[in-house]
Amino acid sequence: MPRPLTALIPRLREICGDDGVITDPHRRRTYESDGLTYHANTPGVVVLPTSTEQVAAVVRLCAEAGVPFVPRGAGTGLSAGALPDSDGVLVVTSRMRRIVEIDPADERAVVQPGVANLEVTRAAAPHGYYYAPDPSSQQVCSVGGNIAENSGGAHCLKYGFTVNHVLGLEVVTPQGEVVRIGGKAADAPGYDLLGAFVGSEGTLGIATEITVRLLRAPQKVRTLLAAFETMDAGGSAVSSIISAGVLPAAVEMMDALSIEAAEAAVACGYPPGAGAVLIVELDGPAADVDAQFEHATRLCREAGAFEVRTADEPAERARIWKGRKSAFAAVGRISPAYIVQDGVVPRTALPEVLGRIAELSADSGIRVANVFHAGDGNLHPLVLFDDAEPGASERAAEVSGKILDLCIEHGGSITGEHGVGVDKACQMPEMFSPADLETMDLFRSAFDPAGLANPDKLLPTPRLCGERPGIRKGVHPLVAEGAAEQF
């Protein structure tokens, strides 16, 4: 342990108590990575504060000593955003798990950052409300982590991302000051710091209290599953639904390989022979949903769907979603190792890009399964390989990287929801010019002139670049535990 850190330990204990400071190497190692286990670093020291005051005192101490700190929520991030610094302090919010207030009259909830996403909905449900952003890790991932990653979920096509649902933040700045931005009311005066903080991946400070918008639970939800012979046909159904002015809550798509994997794993019973399935979910006022549902069904048939199943009851809907929700885990079972990519293309470029991915796969002999959020063009190609085979992991990484290049070529993004973190910091220059990045860095330094908040994340640094995207083996541990679904 480096000296400045050793000197800090007694003072950290004073702040967080003995049980709030972890120095034991074995226990520290349990925090060595987030959901992207390929990147790992044992943190210098781990603290588990219970209040804003403790977080602020810890950060002030880091600022005085010039020691870096890394915020961490539940550690489910998929871009190594919470990768610890071995010479720094890992500030974990897992003991800040209080729902401060559920306020149905104002349609707001106030929570501490360690509260799990789904707990907000659970607490709001008795009042007829829910918290809209629904990442598939929602049983475990923290609201603070969601803020940092601007997380989305299957329903963000209609309801937007975390940034559209956050009204207020209490933030501990990298200098250790406590600042409140916004609250239950909209439009706080001045620059929109709130909007810029969301998605900042822990590099601008630590969110210690969060005020979110609650939405009224929809009157009605209806789901359809349409089977197509080809991905092209499925893709054109997506286009025609969106351009017809139907705004579904979710539009999800799977290709033959992922359908096959899901069938083998959970016997989801999707129509045999499908080259693509599309799941379309509509929600809202009952009368509206019914009208739009007929329309969407017709458009699927016109695009060549050979079978359309519909579901109105929760149990039936769950059956439709089952294959989709188990797809990632299922693919994990049919391949010894795989890389999950997260890229975005304009919806209209989907057919073209999917075709190019198929070519890439054929040329390299590396299988790629496509399971994705079709409505907003967010691809999650799973690049499958056998890590026992010499050279396979390199080839897979290459295919995965080329998929990202395709996204950029088509005017898309290198990440739709998993964030940049460490994993994609070196790809940022492919999407942004040096001037863009320099300007982003100016903004960062306005909050953190000393560069102590989650250094080496989000923006490329010379020290970092040259590493390959993360590789995972088997089923994600959280999925295996049944604590999260990945889709």
Next chain:
Amino acid sequence: MTQEDTVANPETEALAEGGAVVREGTPGDAAAGRAPRYVARPPDTAAASALLAAAHRRGLTTVMRGHGTASDWGAPPERCDVVLETTALNGVEHAAGDLVVQVGAGTPLADLQAELAAAGQRLTLDALVPGGTVGGAVATGLSGPRRLLHGPLRDLIIGMTAIRADGVAASSGGRVVKNVAGYDLGKLHTGAFGTLGLITSVTFRLHPLPEALRTVGATAPNPETAQQWTRDVLASGTVPAAVELDWPETGPLTLRVLLEGAEGGIDARARAVADLMAGSGITEGRPAHWGVLPGEDEDTLLKVAVPISEVAEAARLLHEAAQRQHTTAAISGSAGAGVLFAALPASAHAESVDAVARSVRAAVDGSLTVARPAPALADADLDRWGEVPGLELMRSVKQRFDPHRLLAPGRFAGGI
């Protein structure tokens, strides 16, 4: 050399170097009473970069102008050497199939909407003053009634390019609706009144034009009832696009609920809303003057944001505070989103405006800002912003983007 009406001098020469058309300023060019020395109109973004870089080198302050319909919003700039006219930075690139548009900041909003409407789409902004530009709307950051369902203006922006005070152009976001790569700097420029840079192009997400519209309106006997109706309508699951409150100086308070959606479902939804509001009537389409700010052009305009359960109470407080100052308030705004505008007549003195602002600020859990003072109060010593949480961070952001305070200095919150 591209100059009009200007005797060449080293300053105008420097400003025109990159191709901008430069002329001398006139009193008619004044931004909140500050007449500029020069007005410069860059023909494209490269010229805009060169212009800002030249102004930067020479220590000249710049104030941006679209069509100038909101040039008296915000505090008067401390100095204004150059007015930069954005109107040539126009152009629309509509990706209809993706429901996305990239548009030059100087494009008139009306032109943009007309082009989108021809493809059955819209940028969901309300009843804009004719003549405003896209850049002006984004830089003032105002959102109308339909923010309730579609979010405030900033939620519709997915990408932006802006030029910094030193002339460096930088983009953030992108052209896809889902994207979390990098900081979302477009958020900072939205509502910043041009104090962080010149917005040159904005990419928006669009919505399809709705098949059907209905408005359900009723006069409330008292503010409590209006509040209860708002609550009931929001909780009804009918998903209104807007819930607007309108409470003029004298006369009753009206609540109007706008529904948008499929033809097949809209009447049932309208009836469900009407059942919640005693004495209500249903009309097709949107009422005239929908979303228009209250009062007259010369009035002092206040903006009040509160938690949604306190909207009617805030409106009552505004009326009472105005009365105590022997003036009146015309109030309208989004009951559903908790954002109201109040117009105090141009005759109201600065002390009265300040007193109204102070008493409302003290009573609500939100904010009150003086969006636009009456012309007579342009230079009055008004507390326009109230308390600005995070002001030190904002100053720090300004310091990084514009260290010499060359972009509309003093115009923004906290004297930024």
